[in-house]
Amino acid sequence: MHPMTPPIILAAALSLLVASPGKATVPELPELGDTASQLALDITPVPHGMGAVFVPSASRPELEPTLHVFAGEERIASGPTAKRIPLPPGRYEVVAGQGPMDWRARHEVVVEAGRTVVADGFFGALRVTAIDPFDRPIKARYALVAADGGRVYGPERTSGSEAYGSTRTWVLPPGRYNVVLGGDAAPRENRVALLVPAGGRIAYRLVVDDGRLVRSEFADRPLVLRDDIWRLDWVFGGAGALDKTERQLGGFSGDALRVEIFTRFEAGLDLGDHLALLRIGIEESWIGLEHAIGKGLPFQKLTDVLQAEVLYNYRLAEIIGPYVRGRVRTSAFPTTIYPEVDTTVEVLRADGTSDTFDAAAGDEVSLMKGFAPTTFQAGGGMAVTAWDDDLISLIVRGGVAGREDYYGTSRGRYVADSGPGTLVLQELDRQLRFGVELTANLRLRLGEIVSLQSTFEAFSSFDELGGSETLRPSFIWDSAVTLRLSSWAQVVYAVALHRDDQRLPDTQLRQSLSLRFQYSVF
Template identity: 25%
Template sequence: MKYSGVPILVAVLLVCGSSSADESTWTADPANAQLSHDPSLIPKGKGMLFVPAMSVPLGNEPSFYVQQNGARITSATPGRGVLLDPGSYDVLIGSGIISQLIRKTAHVIEGHTTMMKPDWAALVIDVIDASRTSVNESYELLDADGGETYGLGFGIEEERGERVRTWLLKPGTYHIVRVGESVTTIRKFSVQLSPGTLTQRNLVVDSNPNSTGDFIGFYPQPRMQTSRAERTASPITSQTELSGSVQANTSQQTASGDQTSVNLAVQIFNRTRYNTDRDFASIRIILEEGASKVEGEDLSKGVDRAEVRATYIYRVSPRIGPYLRGVLQSNVFPTDRRFSPPRDLIRIRKSGIIDTLRGTTEFTTTPSLSPITLREGVGINSQVIRSFGLNMDLRLGIGARQDVRSDFFEISTNPATGNIEAREFGSTSSTGLEALLIMDARLGRYINLDSEFDILVTSRQADDWFFTWENRMRIALTSFINLDIVADLEREQALRRLQGREQLLLRFSRFF
């Protein structure tokens, strides 16, 4: 720590005597090491209060509150220093409601750092199934003495970037029970928490589809086991999912009518994230290919999707900050339209040239890598809701979209003449105001919903607004089999009409 303009060695005051914490149990650095890494500079007229963290990553532990004369002054996350005026303060640390927090007194001296003695206890519970896979099951934490509840804890889904939260509690004995059960139930597990110690436990849940979700095990994490909280402490995380699916697909297109098909598809999905206190960057890559069989037709190309999405957010505060994003979408293989029996096809070029293709049996409507759709945006990102059951982000800014097309045709029947026409569409570009609403929700024990609405407003006329609305509901049947329900709606600039797509997928997944 530094004292502005005065070359003195800043004293570190340990509140309430010498520390007796067992820092060997911590996943965070020792308290003095955390303090030495804190970048805060102490200006004149100020002192600093430092509450060490026992677990990683920083932000996993509940915030502590600083009060003076009964009024809240500030709050912060353990592991980060707080600059305060010299004086005496009440510091409230822990999980639960206000009356359950640990109340301590801290004396802040100008030009010095006051470190709180970490004599509370920390608890991390990983909720897993019998195959050691994390599950999003909930539990309740009760005080063993009076049966008072300290709230609900939750398992996580690592592929969604979720983190195991850390409990900060008074030393003592606590019970872990299913939500809604009392302290007198025989279906409970107990844990003894010691001062200054981080305790890590695995809670095993019977997650079979026909089970009632009973707790079937509770044991210490082995010394060699890396907890899920530690794995997410690294600023860079990457996960790849390889999955195959069987699809029943209905495509609603007003020009050519509804089409129903059965598809077999393989998808490779990768999400890489960089996440620190201030910076969040995410790159998502999707490659999905498949074959389609329409009744009465030969086997043909089905789903063909290649997509890269990149997002960067700088957090001015925990809930708001500027963002920069980019999206690239295209197809890998060409798309052909087949005719049986052969038909005459009138081809209308974007230049106005019209010719007739006689006895056509097959016509390429989109070649490889056409169209290439690019979307860019910059603006402000706001975390509207952050909870276990629902997360919602709203982004407002300036956006642009380019659709780069080469030999891109749409086939339709002219209602006046009955002729089959292939009309070519050229490249388009537009800019305007963009808005994105991104949501993920847990609708039940095995049901998750992801939704993203992306709109570009290019003028005051609603006909010039273009949007995509993507929705996916995932129902977990087993640890590696999911039932996915997809419903997408899109309005493109070139076509100026709504296109809908619904899919029912039985997906077999493997994470790496």
């Protein structure tokens, strides 16, 4: 063992013991130091008979734009900051900054043979970061606008990391600038003015809450980052939508104008390798236009979904590991239809028998009682987080599971066939099966405005996989494209292809275009 190893181990152990949950981040050694230190570190060779120009870095060379050296209108050389740029003796102009050439800072130098001329103090350096009200670094779009409005730099995006190297350094001509949140130079709100002096190094921080600029500050205060192990998300709202649905068990089938209320709640504990989640969702909507089977009443149940899920996942390196999951989905209210004309109804029983009854026009014909159908599913297996960042997330889970489809004590029915004055209902009874389950969750975020969420869940029994039954898995493939209008308004196109019970011969379909309004509690 190396003689220094025991003290290092002891120091590391003590640091873990005394560390508090909320601690100031220890910054990296971000900058290269003063001009003398940078010159001492640079070993760029300068050929005999030539001189050099040296522009000190205000942060790190890789975070700053490339320098250009001009002799009159001709560009002679280019290079990074903090490195000598060899040049023949003569008079030159050094240009530094971003944007068009005439926007950049300029400085004239005279280069002599065997000497290095330092060009500093002719520009100002600015670094912009953003945090939320809880001191967490966030990605926020912004632009820099010169006070006279003649120059607009950006739009640029802040980093979601507190690492120094994740933020670019602006090299600017000295002057007054506006930092405008959102990247649009025109609005008068969500902007802050500041002075960038010659030779100055400014670190500026925006505090942003739900897309609004709460305040701004110079970034000399260390961030107090707390490892937030809790996930809490509660959203409720309403929507107006045009729907088209086919062969629904617990809801409306046909064309509809939907007025909806919904809520989604998620609570979780995320310890890195350990993830535990509870999800609860309620979606209820009314007002029908044209029922595919019965009368299109102006006020009736369209969508009626209550669901809850409990998940635990151990993730080795937050990528792969075992999971266990339980899920329940049901409909709270009864499902009924109202024949448009006098109708003979035939009921095909689950035991193979049948009977008939007559229903007058407008009579209530029951399909499902309250809290039917109800599906319970519990399983476990392996989960893989294939990709997870701000743009793309893909999580796949697969394993064995048990599934129960319950239709109440009086059993459930669905419309198997219909015609003028006739209606055939197929009865469904409780069934319990064991088999395999597969889940895939995909999320794409295209900027701040457009996102895609797609979830696929499937269950197939061992009897189906073994060939003793027709392979007809229960599944749901639910996808939605969201256009974000504001923090509380969205346009959503959603489509769901599913089979709620493997005994259903045809797949079910629901698609909708909605204007959704929502409020996030936390």
